[in-house]
Amino acid sequence: MLCQVCKKREANVHFKEIIGGEVRELHLCDICAKEKGWGESFFPGFSLPELMLGLTKLEIPPSLEKGPQCSGCGISYEEIIKKGKLGCSLCYQNFREYLDPLLEKIHGKVYHSGKIPKEGRKEDKLDRKVYELRKKLEEAVRKEEYEKAAQFRDELRELEKGGRR
Amino acid sequence: MRFQAMANVTSRWVKGDGPEAEVVFSCRVRLARNLEDFPFPLWAEESKLKGVSEKVINAIEKSKYLKNAHIIDMAELSSTERRFLLERHLISVEFTKGGKYRFLTTEKEEMLSLMINEEDHLRLQTIFSGLQLTEAWRLIDRVDDELEERLDYAFLPRYGYLTACPTNTGTGMRASCMLHLPALVAVRKINDILKGISQLGLVARGLYGEGTEAQGEFFQVSNQLTLGLKEEEIIDQVERVTHQVVEQEKRAREALLKRNVIQIKNEVGRAYGILTGAHLISSQETLELLSKLRLGIGLKLLPGFNIQILNELFFLITPAQLQIREGRELTSLSRDQLRAKLIREKLSKVR
Numbered sequence: 299m300l301c302q303v304c305k306k307r308e309a310n311v312h313f314k315e316i317i318g319g320e321v322r323e324l325h326l327c328d329i330c331a332k333e334k335g336w337g338e339s340f341f342p343g344f345s346l347p348e349l350m351l352g353l354t355k356l357e358i359p360p361s362l363e364k365g366p367q368c369s370g371c372g373i374s375y376e377e378i379i380k381k382g383k384l385g386c387s388l389c390y391q392n393f394r395e396y397l398d399p400l401l402e403k404i405h406g407k408v409y410h411s412g413k414i415p416k417e418g419r420k421e422d423k424l425d426r427k428v429y430e431l432r433k434k435l436e437e438a439v440r441k442e443e444y445e446k447a448a449q450f451r452d453e454l455r456e457l458e459k460g461g462r463r
Numbered sequence: 464m465r466f467q468a469m470a471n472v473t474s475r476w477v478k479g480d481g482p483e484a485e486v487v488f489s490c491r492v493r494l495a496r497n498l499e500d501f502p503f504p505l506w507a508e509e510s511k512l513k514g515v516s517e518k519v520i521n522a523i524e525k526s527k528y529l530k531n532a533h534i535i536d537m538a539e540l541s542s543t544e545r546r547f548l549l550e551r552h553l554i555s556v557e558f559t560k561g562g563k564y565r566f567l568t569t570e571k572e573e574m575l576s577l578m579i580n581e582e583d584h585l586r587l588q589t590i591f592s593g594l595q596l597t598e599a600w601r602l603i604d605r606v607d608d609e610l611e612e613r614l615d616y617a618f619l620p621r622y623g624y625l626t627a628c629p630t631n632t633g634t635g636m637r638a639s640c641m642l643h644l645p646a647l648v649a650v651r652k653i654n655d656i657l658k659g660i661s662q663l664g665l666v667a668r669g670l671y672g673e674g675t676e677a678q679g680e681f682f683q684v685s686n687q688l689t690l691g692l693k694e695e696e697i698i699d700q701v702e703r704v705t706h707q708v709v710e711q712e713k714r715a716r717e718a719l720l721k722r723n724v725i726q727i728k729n730e731v732g733r734a735y736g737i738l739t740g741a742h743l744i745s746s747q748e749t750l751e752l753l754s755k756l757r758l759g760i761g762l763k764l765l766p767g768f769n770i771q772i773l774n775e776l777f778f779l780i781t782p783a784q785l786q787i788r789e790g791r792e793l794t795s796l797s798r799d800q801l802r803a804k805l806i807r808e809k810l811s812k813v814r
């Protein structure tokens with residue numbers, strides 16, 4: 299088997315990664331493996347995922363070839379897809395319509411429920427509360443717990459009024 | 464050569480004093496963070512990288528946790544010096560390429576470190592011995608809060624912390640454990656275990672095949688998802704799954720002993736014999752033999768030995784560690800000689 303990086307020498311370092319039952323393998327020769335930092339140390343350490351990701355191809359939606367550029371960094375979505383890396387924080391807003399399906403594919407969900415910067419914007423914290431209340435409201439409706447649902451709806455209205463003030 | 468003082472001590476987390484250290488070598492949590500108003504490092508011009516590094520270093524200098532940390536400019540290092548930091552798990556492969564305005568910050572014990580202008584503006588990490596993910600998370604969470612008081616992180620409520628790669632968006636967190644699973648490999652249960660881990664939404668990684676037998680007994684388990692879950696939920700999941708794997712490995716070790724104690728004793732004893740008798744030894748062979756001794760300790764076949772000595776050896780014998788300790792570049796042959804001497808010295812102290 300030939301090395302997947304140089305495609306010249308025989309592969310003799312083998313790497314396996316299993317995600318969601320799907321096995322991905324990577325076969326490299328000694329020289330390329332050393333370049334990737336897998337060489338002689340006892341374990342390639344914590345950098346492997348990044349390496350594997352570099353080999354994952356993302357698809358470019360046809361509508362986007364030579365598409366719009368980000369107002370923050372001037373990078374097009376096509377370039378982002380090619381490198382698999384976004385340009386700046388504004389890319390997240392400018393390319394939201396393409397990013398949402400991509401993030402859903404990667405994570406299954408598109409709403410953050412972890413930590414929020416303590417010194418961050420008040421709106422961010424309000425946004426989180428509104429999101430959590432909406433989820434509770436949907437859940438209550440689904441379970442046909444209408445009294446609870448009404449309570450959540452009132453709380454939501456109250457919050458949204460507060461947010462506009 | 465730099466780092467000679469550092470090379471004479473191993474990182475705090477190598478000491479092997481954490482819980483379940485016989486199976487769990489180490490655990491690590493890393494957070495990816497970026498600053499608002501600056502492009503991500505991959506696309507940023509030098510002036511922007513400079514701007515980011517100044518802001519971050521300024522925040523570090525006021526940090527309770529990092530104010531006494533070393534700040535290392537990657538551009539000033541030789542390739543052996545960079546390799547030294549890589550072997551100590553302080554930097555990524557990507558970072559060994561160096562470049563202007565790329566810095567590593569690490570406190571003395573190397574449990575807490577930060578790369579500036581890697582793939583993201585900040586890559587903060589904590590490494591602990593054994594299975595202490597919750598402790599690693601608590602520490603990194605506090606340091607992150609402290610830095611955030613002085614830095615404007617790129618954040619949106621919908622997407623969480625904004626990162627250069629969409630696979631890190633949200634918490635920006637990767638929690639992982641490095642496991643030594645020689646018995647599960649020997650009883651050929653490892654593939655089922657790894658598949659099981661992956662079906663729980665985690666990632667299992669390892670090397671296998673000819674030439675990588677020793678590394679073939681080490682595996683990494685980490686979270687795959689970063690968006691939609693709370694940090695504590697991710698930590699809890701990785702920790703719970705790791706506990707289960709540890710139990711399986713312990714059971715496999717018992718089974719191995721019952722099945723063929725003479726064969727195991729033979730392998731461990733021979734490994735000890737070669738390590739204490741060799742005058743030239745490659746790192747590959749060393750790793751393979753150390754892995755056997757490590758299993759021997761787990762099976763209580765090596766009285767007087769402890770995990771700490773072995774864990775330290777795993778680190779001391781890698782090429783850049785040897786060269787930095789010696790203070791000069793060495794040929795492969797003289798490394799093999801020096802490595803053998805070091806191992807003989809360390810192991811003779813035990814018995």
